[in-house]
Each structure stands twice: as C-alpha cells, then as structure tokens.
Amino acid sequence: MDPGKPRKPGRPPPRLRTKTGCFKCRERRKKCDERRPVCSACKRLDIDCVYRKSLTPSSASPQVHRSSPTPPTPPSSPSSDSVVTTRSAVTEIAIASPRFTSLWSRPEGISTERDWNIFHYCSTKFYQLLTTPEATAEFRNVSAVLSAGFDVPWVMHAALAPAALHASHAALIPKADAMAYTQSALQGLRQAVQNTKSQAASNESFLVASLFLGVFEDFYSSPSSQSLTHYGAIGRVLEEQAADIPRFEIDQLSIFHRTLLDSVLYHFSTRLIFEQDIDVICRSFPSQTVAKYIEALDADRKEGRQHASILPVLGKTPPALFLQIYQITWLSRQLPFHHGHNYTLALQCLTEVDHLQETCAIFDTKDTFGSQPNHSTRTSDSAVAAKLYFLATRIFIMKVLDPEGVCSGSSQIQALLAEGLELLTVYDGSAPCGQFICWPILILGCAACPVTTSETQNSLSYTPEEALRSEMRSLIQTQLLQIWKVSYSGHVRRIAGALERIWKLPRSLAKHPEELLATNHEAQFDGLNTLISKNGVGHP
Template structure:
C-alpha cells in the first residue's frame, strides 16, 4: 500500500517592516517614510509611488511555475547583505511588477541583485559600480528589460543546477523580442529614457552571450549595438569629464572596451567588428581618465570592469589583435605599427607601477589583490603577443618568451581563481597557454599532470587547467569554457598549428610545433575552438 505523506501547510506571508507604506516599499520589504504623494525611496529611484486603500487588501495568489527549492533556499540565505530590492517569499502581495510575475521571477531577481551582480565588476571597485538599482528601475517599467537582466543571472543559476537552463533561455528570448519590437516602433534613440532602456537591455543580453557556454560567431552583437549608441552620444560631447559621467555610462565604456579587445581573438571575421569599434568614445574616455588622474589625490583609480589594468593596455590588445590578422604590408606599415605598440607598452611600464614586472609577487603576499595581479598578467601577455607579431620567427623556446612565461607562472600561481570576476583574466591565460604549448612530440605525449619539476611549460599547462577550473566554479562564464576548449585543442592536437621547418631555427633546436603561431592564425582562435567543439 502506497504511503501518503501529509501536505505541509503553506508558509505564511513574511512580516513586512511597515504596514502602511507605499506599494513599492511593501513589495521591497523596506521601511517607508510614507511621504505623500511620493515617498523618499520612490523619489530617489524614480519609481511610480502609490498607496493601498486598505492595509488588509491582498490579491489572489497566481499559479507558480515549478522552481527548484534549492534556488528558493539560495535566495533566502544570503547573510549580511543589503538587498537592493527584496524578494517576497509569497505571491499574495497586492503589488506586483509586470516583469516579475511568478515566484521564480522574484527568486531569480533576488539572485541577480545579490549574487550575480558581484561577478560583473572589479571586487576592488567602489560599491556604487555594483549598484544596479538604476537598471532594475528601468526594468520595473519595461518588462523585457527586466528579463534581459534576469537572463544571465538565470543562466548562472542553471549552471549551478538551481533552475533549468531552458528558463534562462526563455528570459533571453523574451528580452530579444521586446528589444526588436521596441526598435521597430521607434524612429531613434534620441531621448535619454529610450537610450537608457536600450543600453540597459543590450548590456545584459551581451552578458548572456558572454556567459552562454556555447561559442557564438555573433558574440559581440549587442556590444556593437551599444558602441553605436555611445558613439552617437560622444559626437555631441566635446570631451568627457569623469566626475560628471554617470556610473552606468562609465561601466558601459569599461565593458565595451574590455569585450572588444579581449574577444576579438576568438572572432573569425573581424572587419565588421573593427569597423564598429567606438574609437571616438574610447579616446575621450581614456583622455578623461588621464586628466582625472593628474588632478586627483589618488591617481590609481580602480575602474568598474578593468580594475587596476590601465585602459591603454586594452587599446593595445585591440590594436595587436587586428595586426595579427593582417597580411604583411609591402611598405612595412603593419610592422611599424606593431613596433609602436611595443614602445607604448614599454613607456606604460615606466609610467605605471601597477604593471611593472620587476616587483615580484608571491602567493603569500596579502598586499597584492587579484586586480594588481591581473594588471601585470595583461601587460605581460600583451608583450608576448606583440613580440610574436614583430618577429614571427620567435618561438615558445626563445629566451625572452621563456623569461616572460616564468614571470607569468608566478603571477598566475598567486591569483585567487575562486574570487569573483576571475573570468576577466581569460585573455592573458589564453596567451600564456599558447606560449606553454607542447613544442615537440615527446612534450606533446607527456602528461602535464606528471610533469617534471623543472619543466616550465608543462607546469604552466597544469596550473592553467587548475585555475580555469576554479574560475569556472565561481563564474560559470562561457568565456572560461571557450578559453579552455581552445587551449585543449592546441595542447592535445598541436598538428593544427602552423607548421615550422627546422631551417628556421638553430640546428640544435628540436622544434616541431610553436603554440605562438596560433596567435597569428588568419581566422583567429575561434577556429581552434570550433575544431575543439566538433572534434
């Protein structure tokens, strides 16, 4: 006979901090100052404020979509954090935003605002850059914008087995449909409200693409759209003033610069992407940062996405990636541009102590944060990349490359892959992985898990694998998987690399493969990743 377990009584609605506040504060479970006609919180967040006729009124509960009890528990146990907007544990509240209709919507919203948002900005940046209140406020008025913000958070939760991945895709599809409809029904984005709506949705849709595990040839689509809007805005501003730029605007500029520069190496066709690069906006942004640094008591500003890494390095990465795809010019113009990039990196090392490789960093050095280490890793990897472009005969066993690889090993060993925002060092990991690629058949068949103590390249491959695994456990970023997949292809199947002949090197050099050749592969590492996925 089948045992029938008694149903547990439904959980009572939570006690609210106020019983007479406005509808918004009731739904947020925040104390309301009850000012009329608009309370202080709604005034600050630019939200519509209204009051209930009776405090006992309540709406009928709506049917709930099935949601993992783990996610409900996850959303409820975040300790010691200020909730930007509370997640009600019951749907019996009379006030309900159109973008948050179900219990799962509220749970994902809470997960996004308290957990996921921390993964998107530098942990050492000021807290204002992790405040997504403005974006969520737009989402309260425009449901598809809210779904755009929920999509990458839901995808992250699905990778942790908290909700089905299909639910994250549904949020993304809803946001895309709303975005297309909005663009079709409006002639332009001239008004600040429409522009903000578009940018808020596009940046989260871009993040969804960035976090989606599968590689996509259109991974920069939404950032290209954001860049177009930023360029239109920059055309009407003679210069940028950092003190007057909004937090949202600065985060957008940081994010666009980061994604354009670091993701270009994965794209197979780069002409259209390079044509859409917001050069005017980025130039004014970097100039404004330099002016701000000269006039500030603290010149080492921690940027929202780039952290301590100077923006000029990302501009160089963009330029170097473009040069790596160009055929040799008859007049040596491309070579001259590469030499100029190297000179600018040299000057930056002299002017910016944060990228100075002469200061050693040990794993036990508590004074060095991840942002400090990331800045040096980006600088070091940029040097390796541009050195290969300048001299294509340079190889992974060349003394200058080995010296930089040794420094990179020490830096990467000191990096905490379990901390938030670890995915932002995927680009230097990719370059270091190419420099640590097997060079001979014996090196290729050797298992780097059992590498000899003195074998630097094998040790680096093992360290990279461990760090990518740690970063993945925290970020669940598709960028981590794309990086790991490309490197696995390079390490396990080095015959894919451009072939080299013994005549190019000294007679006593036993070289069969050169991982740095992958950096100047005409279709970029996106083709390597594609081969890894279908192979």
C-alpha cells in the first residue's frame, strides 16, 4: 500500500462462462453439470460445492454442500464480558467450517476504496503475521477465515480492524480508520447478540469476529490493559460445545476450528501472566476443549500422521507445554503453598515438563545453533521458539516450587539463561510471527535482571555472571525492536515496558526490602520475584 497515493480498486474480474453453475466450476472456468446438491466435478475432487440462491450480488446467500458427510456439531451460546452478559443472548452458536464464498462476489462489508485497500493489506500482509510461516498452505490461506465475513459487514470489519491498526503503525493510514472498523464491528456484534431472532449471529460470524477483535485488543492495548475479553467469550463457547463431543478427530476439525483452538490456547497461556484478576479469566478457560484437542493431536502423532507436526499458531511447540504454562501461571498467584494441595499440583506440573522433555525431541537443547555457518541449514524459528518456551517454562516452575531458594542469581538459573542466550541469538526477530516468543523473552528477561545496584551502574561487567546477564538484556532489546518493526504488536510493548521497570530494580524485587534502610550492605535483587507477584507482571 502506497501511503502517498492510495491504490485504486482493481478492474472487476472477467465474466465467467457459466452463470448458473457452482462457484468452484466458475472459478476454474469449467463447465458445470449443475447437479444438486453437489455437482459431478466437486464430488470427484471432494471439495465444497457452492451454489448461489440469487444472481443479485447484494442479496445472494450461498449454499454449501460437502461432497462427503460431516458429523453434526451441537449448538451452544456465547457470552462476553464487554459485548454480551448472558448465555441466552445467542441461540445458534456452533463450531463449523466457514462458508467458502466465491472471491468473485463483492463482500458487503467492503464498499469504499479504503475498504478495498485494507482488505488487500489484511489478506496479503497482516494475516501472514498471525500464523507461523512454516504452517501448511491451508492454514495460511486467508479466504478460509475471511469468507465468513463476505455476507456480514460487521464481521468483515472485525477482520479489517487489526489490519488497519497495523497499517496505521506503519504510517500507511490514519489510526482513526482502524478505530472506525472496530466500532462498526463491536456495534454489529452487540446488535447480533441482543437480537435473538437475527441470523447474522451465526456460528462462524460470532467466532471469527471475536477472534479478530481479540487480535485487535492484543495489538492495540497499552502495557497495563487487559487483552483477553474476546478470547474469554470464545473459550466459553468452545467449552459448551466440547461437553457434548466425546472426542475430537483432527481429520474432522475445520481449518478455522484448529486455528481457533491454537489461538485461544496461546493467548490464555501467555497473556494470563499480565492480568490482575485471573480468577475471572480462568473461569472461561476451555479446559475440556483443550484436553480433547491435545488428546486428538497425541493420537495422530502416535499413528504417524502429520497433523501435529506444525500447528498454525503454536508451530512446533506441543500444545501440552502451553497447558502447563497456563497452570503454572495460576499456581504462581496461589503462593505460599505450605506444602498443601497446590504444592502437589506444582510438582505434577514439573513432572509433566520433565515428561515432555523425554518424549518430545524438539526440546533437546544440546545442539549448538550458533555454530551453523550455512543459513539454509539453520534451525527454523519454530524449532528455536519451542526450545525457548521449554527453558522459560522450566525457569518459571522452579521459581514457583521454591520461591526463596531459586533466584536470578542461582547457578541453575544461570545455566538455563546461558542456553536461552544461545537460542535467542539465532532467532530471526524480523520474520513474520516473531511476537510469538514474547513470553519466553519475558521470563528470560526476569532471569537476566541485575542482582545488585552496582551492576546496573557498571558499563563493563566484571564477573561471568554479570556479563551473561548484560548480554542477555542487550540481546532482548535488539530482538524486541526487530519484532516490533514487523508486528507492531501491543504485546511487544507490554513486554518491553515490564522489563524496563524490572531492570530498574524496584524495591519489590529486593529479597528483603525491609532491611534496605537498616543496613549499609548493598541490597540483593531477584528479577524472578515479579513472576510470582499477586498483581501480575508489570503491576506494582
């Protein structure tokens, strides 16, 4: 998009040879035998067969038929803290694959030149930042998600809102444009939810809009604001549906459904550490859904299938590790344990982390990445991210289990910090989806906090431990800057702001703050203390 000269909308597509055939045959410029409900070509190719009820673009409502039967999914109702407060507000919410509306038709939510420019920006640039670059093409095909908004303007505006915000950070459009799309999406969502007779609040419409509004909150929010409102709404919907499904079959989950599950698990596990009132958020965590999702992926992995190799959002990091991150974060707010039930749960988390290390080869950190001179053979970012998540999780659970004995100056923490430094050095922060490693960067940043006041004042470090912490802090700043220039994610700013406060050694990080005024000895600080703060990281 040229910031100086807005791009004009392209010429309309050429008229297709058939006007009454299905969308797929029209797109492929093939003769359609127009059999209903599935034409012969779509049945042979095993793809969606879509017919238009009317030839009028503004009133067309496509009908989708599968060439093979799909098991029905039970309905449920969403609820959201900011948009809807009762379960009965929506009567038809269920997980299903979004309609694959033909791209030849004109989306109702795109009517101006600005809309077309943002839509092009969203589909060609922004959406690629939300899924790992190593994911298969089906997950990186934006039409699978955006198609749900072709007939519902406010859903399309929800998808355009975070893309417009990203473009505004890149100085391509005014920020007010992004806010306009957000207001339109929120207004449409409220109206659809409040009107129980409205068909606009279909399953994919609500979930797609909530997903993108959650992304908008993540990209827009300031360091102290909450960013899980819409993910909480999605989580409650998913949980109600999972209660009536005995088990998940990965083959039968749509691309949108799997992307949604990945995104919800990722955001809950990595954002919870910033929130103050986590009990409210945890009540909307889809625990049954996540458990069945992990179980289905494990079953595929044991049978030698490839579904679980690269996930759309989590990449190569096993979802089970993110579940442990979520549980450890909750446990960190329950301290002190006094060796009760919560202490047993924390030990179980450590056992599970150890088990993941033994069973998942991706967590092997013995190989040296920095010694690989050939960039083409360099370990992928997704693999490096998985190792970083594992190291950060181990640091976190160690601190939770032994708050007094484990600190940023501990020898075992320093050993893990050295491994993390090697990994972070070879991570390409300028690649798409770089914001994915913000959580391990936060944990490593806490571990790299100076342990004395004099350490922050020395321009040159005098001990190996000080040199390691200083190098890590410098590398983190470099990586966050690279990631920000690509993603413009508010989560990057949140991490940077939190680490800046931690590295300035506030009194809350002192091991014994009450002794600061009673002694002339230099205070010892522990950056990991902020991980077990009752108010969350970034809050006093």
